[in-house]
Amino acid sequence: MLENLIKAGEELESQAQPGLYGIGKVLSGGDLQKWTARVILYLEKHHQNSSLTKKAIEQTKGNVDYGEYEYLLGLLKAIKENEE
Secondary structure, eight states: OHHHHHHHHHHGGOOEEEOOGSSEEEOOOOOHHHHHHHHHHHHHHHHHHHHHHHHHHHHTTSSSOOHHHHHHHHHHHHHHHHOO
């Protein structure tokens, strides 16, 4: 499950567009929302008492964009490294 979430997250990167005036990146849409929901469900199930899970939930309460995407993908990769 974790590896699949990471892979799906990495594939989302191809949907990112350059930001206004070429600054940063923009990522939005249904695929991002679905992936974000799957990540939160995973975190709630497997790391329910973690402060990082609480932070992820807080960060994704509003608009989810490239910054939240990067945070969630980084968090998943850190969890994977920690479990190895």
